[in-house]
Amino acid sequence: MTTWHEYLKEEGQPPIWPYPVRFGQEQEIEADVLVIGGGIAGCWAAISAARQGLNVVLVEKGDTVRSGAGGPGCDHWCDAPANPLSRVSPDDWAHHMAGRPYSNGIGIQIQCREDYDTLLEMEQMGGKIRDISDEYAGAEGRDDKTKFMISPRYGTIHSYLPDPRMGEPNFNPPEKRNNVVIRVWGSTFKPALKKECKRLGVKIFDRVMGTSLLTEGGIQGARVVGATGLNSRTGEFLIFKSKSTILSTAGGGSLWLMSMELGGYSSMHSRTMSGDGTIMAWKAGAELTKMEGTGMVMIATGLKHKWYSGAGDASYENVPLVDAKGTRLPYPIQGWVDAGAMVPAPGVEAKIREGIMHGKYELPFYGDFPSMPEVERRATWKLMLGEESTTRIIIDTLEKGGFDINRDQLQSYKFIEGQSLPQWRDVGYGGGLLVDWNLKTSLDGLYAAGTQMFAPEDHSHAAATGRYAGRKAAAYARETGHARLSRDQIEAEKTRVYAPVKRSSGIEWKELHAGIARAMQYYVSEYKTESLLNIGLNALKKIEMESVPRLFALDPHKLMRSLEDLSMLEYAKIIIQASMTRKASSIPLNFQRIDFPVVDPPEWNKFLTIKLENNQVKTGDRPQNFWGDMKKQYEAHNKDYTGVYKGK
Amino acid sequence: MSQEKVFAIPNITTPNTPVIFNPEICTGCNICVETCQIDVYIPHPQERKPPIILHPEECWYCGCCANDCPCPGAIQFNWPLELRGYWKNKETGEIHQL
Known part of the structure; x- marks a missing residue:
């Protein structure tokens, strides 16, 4: 009852x-x-x-x-340029971000x-901000000394705005990353x-x-x-x-x-x-x-079998997107390779659509978790999605339903769900x-x-x-x-x-x-x-x-x-x-x-x-x-x- | 057919069961009633019973009730049919849905 x-x-x-x-x-x-x-x-x-x-x-x-x-x-402590691993000054970064x-x-x-x-005070109060138990040792962006986990977000540039360079591999070599975003629990x-x-x-x-x-x-x-x-x-x-x-x-x-x-x-x-x-x-x-x-x-925004909006779902940050045959799509990821894009460069999306219409790409698309290095896969699933707001319950339910990140690809709803109406x-x-x-x-x-x-x-x-x-x-x-x-x-x-x-x-x-x-x-x-x-x-x-x-x-x-x-x-x-x-x-x-x-x-x-x-x-x-x-x-x-x- | 009492009630809301309580495990501690961001639940009038889902259509599936439940298995998330995700076994190509 x-x-x-x-x-x-x-x-x-x-x-x-x-x-x-x-x-x-x-x-x-x-x-x-x-x-x-x-x-x-x-x-x-x-x-x-x-x-x-x-x-x-x-x-x-x-x-x-x-x-x-x-x-x-919350999985990301964004814009923390005063952290010891940052390569930019707080004032410069603030100026850059306020340029929007x-x-x-x-x-x-x-x-x-x-x-x-503020983050350090959060830790004093009992918030977890470091990988103290070495759960993610070897993950990219993890600093062995401070045990901070730097996020790929804003790796070289800040995201949210289309950047013509998106989609080029190795766009942000490690020595050029900003290190302004910290992953948190x-x-x-x-x-x-x-x-x-x-x-x-x-x-x-x-x-x-x-x-x-x-x-x-x-x-x-x-x-x-x-x-x-x-x-x-x-x-x-x-x-x-x-x-x-x-x-x-x-x-x-x-x-x-x-x-x-x-x-x-x-x-x-x-x-x-x-x-x-x-x-x-x-x-x-x-x-x-x-x-x-x-x-x-975004249409179906809030549909909780995916995270965030129809813009990126499974590929949102770190997971490569592939088509139904396993072909990697040029849709950028916000991971280490693609420098932090949340949306593709102008033209990329049109090219994918054209590829769909002419048989180059087959729908639906999938987030290809198994193709990721083991530790990155785990960090993306458990730390990023497990700690980010309402997504914890999504990954828990998927796991209980039989989804396995090491074996399965999570469906993306890109293109099959249509476009958002301008009145929404x-x-x-x-x-x-x-x-x-x-x-x-x-x-x-x-x-x-x-x-x-x-x-x-x-x-x-x-x-x-x-x-x-x-x-x-x-x-x-x-x-x-x-x-x-x-x-x-x-x-x-x-x-x-x-x-x-x-x-x-x-x-x-x-x-x-x-x-x-x-x-x-x-x-x-x-x-x-x-x-x-x-x-x-x-x-x-x-x-x-x-x-x-x-x-x-x-x-x-x-x-x-x-x-x-x-x-x-x-x-x-x-x-x-x-x-x-x-x-x-x-x-x-x-x-x-x-x-x-x-x-x-x-x-x-x-x-x-x-x-x-x-x-x-x-x-x-x-x-x-x-x-x-x-x-x-x-x-x-x-x-x-x-x-x-x-x-x- | 049994002669059950049938009430005249309006259509129930859709979705109407965002979670399923297991009364065998739930202790009726009502922590979920407190962690719920929008008061989906009210405490059951009888002690040690699972809460009543009073405002199911206001649920936005934040998951706090299930995440913070001290009795594992007491609250099972029950996604509405249209919110159940799909996945594919990479090796076999078999498609599953939650």
């Missing part, structure tokens, strides 16, 4: 809600530093602030032990300077982080969703002085009072796609990713940027809070880390920026006192939060999500014009006026999902408003306007900002590289910081 219907059949009645229901009841909590979002960035922020001796409160929608994108694990258009130079500089220190990280939070006295509120930020006097744009939250099991209302607040929640989720019943036709992310933090900050008056940029949802978009790693060199947002008292910032990056970026934001928010909290909370603001939020539980019919959260997603598919997709965007905005406003007042939730969990929808609805409106502001097309932003077809004209190579002022949308802009000289700025803002890196 494990499913709901089996329970019903056996017991003759549905199960009673297992937690006490406390809709509307209040609990007040005081903190020096409040951290909202207990993923990688949030845990590091809480630890870093607590190490300054402050009273820290951490609020997490799931359970901190495994929540967030990095909860299940619309990236976040502040976050990248912090990552490159501090994430190696990330499944050990999250429980260790939670344990350290507890050891330091951080008060953790699990299963609590942040719902709003409280501002001084309840005024939009004023200093952030606290927040409200909803317990998703009990429905209790939490009121947090804080001297400084760090937002480290997830970014926007599946705004263009909603289909739970056809597993896989969803974004790569869990449903808990709903942009709540961004919307809390938006309503409080914080400035956002890059909100018009979108990513593409994703907010990607794009928009978010504008931050300065203290990772402070445009609001006093409010800081951001990890995916909450604009143009966030990966796990180690979340860790390093979380740790940094914790330090800076603690410094601010030391110099300031508590402010009185506005009861009017709290009451207005309570009314908003509990409205869906006052109804028992109307529209439930899944239908609302699907409705928002459909409007986004129609009007905010491959074809954008001023009038299409206007129709889209009106469609969302209609949903807001007519459907939201009918939204109903039967229990605290469904209430949480309903509130997530409201975040998504607001997020969608911001995307449209930001899209209307950019009157030019842009390749790096994946942004196509029919009425402004010129691609990336120089006058539009700038960040567009958007915020609420007296509840009116205000837009602005910042130049690319508005952060200034990254090395100088970093050093000017961190004179007291002592880390491992002393200059090279």
Whole structure:
């Protein structure tokens, strides 16, 4: 008896809600530093602030032990140029990585300077970062002295962008590798982080969703002085009072796609990713940027019999791809030979397609594990895929089902699964809070880390920026006192939060999500014009006026999902408003306007900002590289910081 | 045919069984209820019984429940049919699916 219907059949009645229901009841909590979002960035922020001796409160929608994108694990500690095996300087590497258009130079500089220190602290807390038991002795990239396992990723160049040199064998000879990425046993990280939070006295509120930020006097744009939250099991209302607040929640989720019943036709992310933090900050008056940029949802992304998207599956990093007859394909691997490509050079994919059509290559393709050297095969399977986020359960299930890496080839879905539709978009790693060199947002008292910032990056970026934001928010909290909370603001939020539980019919959260997603598919997709965007905005406003007042939730969990929808609805409106502001097309932003077809004209190579002022949308802009000289700025803002890196 | 009680209930969600609990091994410790990122499970009203799968269609197959389960074999992952991968024996060419 494990499913709901089996329970019903056996017991003759549905199960009673297992937690006490406390809709509307209040609990007040005081903190020096409040951290909202207990993923990688949030845990590091809480630890870093607590190490300054402050009273820290951490609020997490799931359970901190495994929540967030990095909860299940992480196999790569990226961009760690301060590590002793690196052949590049942190400042040079940061400069190189920030050269990608619309990236976040502040976050990248912090990552490159501090994430190696962060990694060493991770080890002190119990995270495994070295091959101490010599399990992978002899593997390429393993350093016998430090027992670090350098990853082939970013071996010679960084990946993610097509490089014309991809596919040439021996592209990155060992003596030319950057050695900036370290393989790690990330499944050990999250429980260790939670344990350290507890050891330091951080008060953790699990299963609590942040719902709003409280501002001084309840005024939009004023200093952030606290927040409200909803317990998703009990429905209790939490009121947090804080001297400084760090937002480290997830970014926007599946705004263009909603289909739970056809597993896989969803974004790569869990449903808990709903942009709540961004919307809390938006309503409080914080400035956002890059909100018009979108990513593409690869078809079947999230299908868990492969990892990641349809872009690479079995070949994703180190496994050579062969056709059904065993012929090696020119599709590059991110392993030692091909220098770290995640996507093939322009033309390669077309050549493979032509080969398929003319009988040169036979479908389907396979990841040829048996052809790899034994230790590399094992490292790829057990360390890389075994430690990387949601892939551990994939390899476990495959092994239990009889798959053997020494004997079998894993099927690739390249070409046989078709192409992703242009209407299936994703907010990607794009928009978010504008931050300065203290990772402070445009609001006093409010800081951001990890995916909450604009143009966030990966796990180690979340860790390093979380740790940094914790330090800076603690410094601010030391110099300031508590402010009185506005009861009017709290009451207005309570009314908003509990409205869906006052109804028992109307529209439930899944239908609302699907409705928002459909409007986004129609009007905010491959074809954008001023009038299409206007129709889209009106469609969302209609949903807001007519459907939201009918939204109903039967229990605290469904209430949480309903509130997530409201975040998504607001997020969608911001995307449209930001899209209307950019009157030019842009390749790096994946942004196509029919009425402004010129691609990336120089006058539009700038960040567009958007915020609420007296509840009116205000837009602005910042130049690319508005952060200034990254090395100088970093050093000017961190004179007291002592880390491992002393200059090279 | 036995005269079983038949309830009038809506269609159940699809997929509806992301994991299969083995009640012989599961101790009902509810660690999976806590590690689940999105509250797919609720604890069973009776102690020492496997949790109830309340929100199966919200599962995004992160695997935390099975990975952290202290009783090996208590939780078996049950991939929906459309999420079951294929592989091939390199020597024999035989094709398998999970």
